[in-house]
Amino acid sequence: MPGLYLHIPYCKQACHYCNFHFSTTLHNREGMIEAIVQEMKLRRAALPSVPLASVYLGGGTPSLLTHEELNRIFSTIYELFSISEDAEITLEANPDDLNLEAIRHLKDTPVNRLSIGIQSFSEEDLRFMNRAHNAIEARTSIEYVQDAGFENLTIDLIYGTPTTTDRQWARNMEIALEYDIPHISCYALTVEPRTALAHFVKKGKVPSPDEDQAVRQFEQLMDIMELEGFEHYEISNFARPGWHARHNSSYWRGKPYLGIGPAAHSFDGDRTRSWNVPNNARYMSGINLWAEDPSKVPPDLIEEEVLTDDQRYNEYVMTALRTIWGLDLEHLRQMGRRYANHFTARADVFLDSGHLLCEGENYRLTNAGKLLADRIAVDLFV
Numbered sequence: 001m002p003g004l005y006l007h008i009p010y011c012k013q014a015c016h017y018c019n020f021h022f023s024t025t026l027h028n029r030e031g032m033i034e035a036i037v038q039e040m041k042l043r044r045a046a047l048p049s050v051p052l053a054s055v056y057l058g059g060g061t062p063s064l065l066t067h068e069e070l071n072r073i074f075s076t077i078y079e080l081f082s083i084s085e086d087a088e089i090t091l092e093a094n095p096d097d098l099n100l101e102a103i104r105h106l107k108d109t110p111v112n113r114l115s116i117g118i119q120s121f122s123e124e125d126l127r128f129m130n131r132a133h134n135a136i137e138a139r140t141s142i143e144y145v146q147d148a149g150f151e152n153l154t155i156d157l158i159y160g161t162p163t164t165t166d167r168q169w170a171r172n173m174e175i176a177l178e179y180d181i182p183h184i185s186c187y188a189l190t191v192e193p194r195t196a197l198a199h200f201v202k203k204g205k206v207p208s209p210d211e212d213q214a215v216r217q218f219e220q221l222m223d224i225m226e227l228e229g230f231e232h233y234e235i236s237n238f239a240r241p242g243w244h245a246r247h248n249s250s251y252w253r254g255k256p257y258l259g260i261g262p263a264a265h266s267f268d269g270d271r272t273r274s275w276n277v278p279n280n281a282r283y284m285s286g287i288n289l290w291a292e293d294p295s296k297v298p299p300d301l302i303e304e305e306v307l308t309d310d311q312r313y314n315e316y317v318m319t320a321l322r323t324i325w326g327l328d329l330e331h332l333r334q335m336g337r338r339y340a341n342h343f344t345a346r347a348d349v350f351l352d353s354g355h356l357l358c359e360g361e362n363y364r365l366t367n368a369g370k371l372l373a374d375r376i377a378v379d380l381f382v
């Protein structure tokens with residue numbers, strides 16, 4: 001079943017490592033909400049007319065939205081789309097926004113899953129990352145949402161930062177487990193171009209992330225999560241049985257989704273990807289122009305790419321191997337026998353080295369393989 005993604009492009013402050021699309025200038029939010037509502041109206045036919053399995057409000061920081069703004073967005077979603085009764089409706093939230101009043105308002109919306117950007121429970125790590133919250137808010141946000149009855153929770157954590165010792169990383173996981181959170185996403189710190197972190201590294205103000213440290217902490221993570229009964233169902237994602245993220249799982253399994261908002265990406269479930277202009281002002285003026293004449297999509301508003309057969313193969317290899325469902329050889333045969341042949345010829349070396357495992361016609365990365373996931377995928381590409 002298809003999914004709907006809404007990108008809310010505002011943040012209180014810029015985290016040093018982040019290269020997502022957002023603005024810290026919060027004025028004209030009203031215009032942005034109206035543009036997002038308009039875009040949903042203009043593009044509702046882009047999704048198959050079956051009930052949506054998931055709605056995801058990401059960003060940016062959707063928890064910055066007021067109660068009225070959220071109501072406006074959700075009333076439009078429910079007016080325009082059919083939403084499955086048991087749909088997963090996620091909102092990304094930052095700990096500093098999750099005060100008691102905001103949580104009470106959230107309980108009045110259709111949101112039934114919260115994704116909290118904790119990143120670390122250590123003050124030093126949070127300062128290094130320039131997060132807007134502190135270590136106390138990291139904890140109280142979880143306590144407040146759990147007290148309010150939000151069971152379906154996920155938190156993001158970052159490892160491999162220069163300030164994160166192995167001991168602190170173990171402590172971060174221990175705290176997450178103490179709260180009995182059913183889903184945890186963990187990412188290694190990376191230095192992305194055009195971020196404050198890239199600038200600091202270039203100037204020698206902070207060291208580059210240490211690859212050995214990241215590998216060690218990823219191994220620590222896999223060991224602890226396995227011991228605690230979590231499924232490592234995607235390379236960065238761990239869930240208790242039955243608590244997989246449905247929205248993200250749909251991405252990884254090639255289901256269609258419609259992305260609304262500046263910089264949002266869409267996929268038709270076959271071979272067409274598109275993405276909205278990653279600029280708030282241009283997005284809003286483009287949508288306003290489109291609304292004036294719905295027969296003409298303004299140039300520069302949405303870019304589109306039709307994947308070639310080779311690109312589809314590469315994407316499938318890259319994504320499928322990173323998941324618990326693995327890569328299905330029959331699926332490759334359906335793409336063309338030459339792809340299945342290419343894959344099996346290249347995969348042998350990784351089967352021998354213990355980086356891949358094969359059960360019947362299904363291939364997955366082993367834990368050793370997960371440490372080299374990107375390099376292995378590139379080797380299997382056409």
Ligand code: SF4
Nearest residue numbers: 011014015018059060
């Ligand atoms: S809050 Fe999230 S989207 Fe905003 S700057 Fe930080 S990491 Fe990026």
